[in-house]
Amino acid sequence: xxxxxxxxxxxxxxxxxxxxxxxxxxxxxxxxxxxxxxxxxxxxxxxxxxxxxxxxxxxxxxxxxxxxxxxxxxxxxxxxxxxxxxxxxxxxxxxxxxxxxxxxxxxxxxxxxxxxxxxxxxxx
Numbered sequence: 001x002x003x004x005x006x007x008x009x010x011x012x013x014x015x016x017x018x019x020x021x022x023x024x025x026x027x028x029x030x031x032x033x034x035x036x037x038x039x040x041x042x043x044x045x046x047x048x049x050x051x052x053x054x055x056x057x058x059x060x061x062x063x064x065x066x067x068x069x070x071x072x073x074x075x076x077x078x079x080x081x082x083x084x085x086x087x088x089x090x091x092x093x094x095x096x097x098x099x100x101x102x103x104x105x106x107x108x109x110x111x112x113x114x115x116x117x118x119x120x121x122x123x124x
Contacts, residue, residue: 033080055088
């Protein structure tokens with residue numbers, strides 16, 4: 001992966017990835033179930049790619065992933081819909097693996113994890 005200016009990246013190499021280190025957050029899957037980010041593919045309106053994570057009790061990259069179809073704009077990915085994310089005790093990395101050859105250059109910005117509000121926590 002080649003980093004360009006202004007949160008832009010060019011896909012290079014046999015196994016392109018963009019990895020975020022979350023180890024200092026001591027993050028559990030049930031603490032942050034929604035992933036939000038801004039995405040734009042330079043050459044088309046959408047791209048398909050997996051998002052992987054490493055965690056305890058398993059670091060199986062094939063099992064610890066969700067596949068998304070990202071359109072240009074704000075993305076909201078419900079990671080907590082995956083039981084492996086929801087049950088993970090210590091998530092150490094979050095990894096974007098843009099393997100869609102139709103999108104060789106893209107921007108990725110404002111990557112943020114959120115938690116859903118419990119109905120009991122909502123104001124009346």
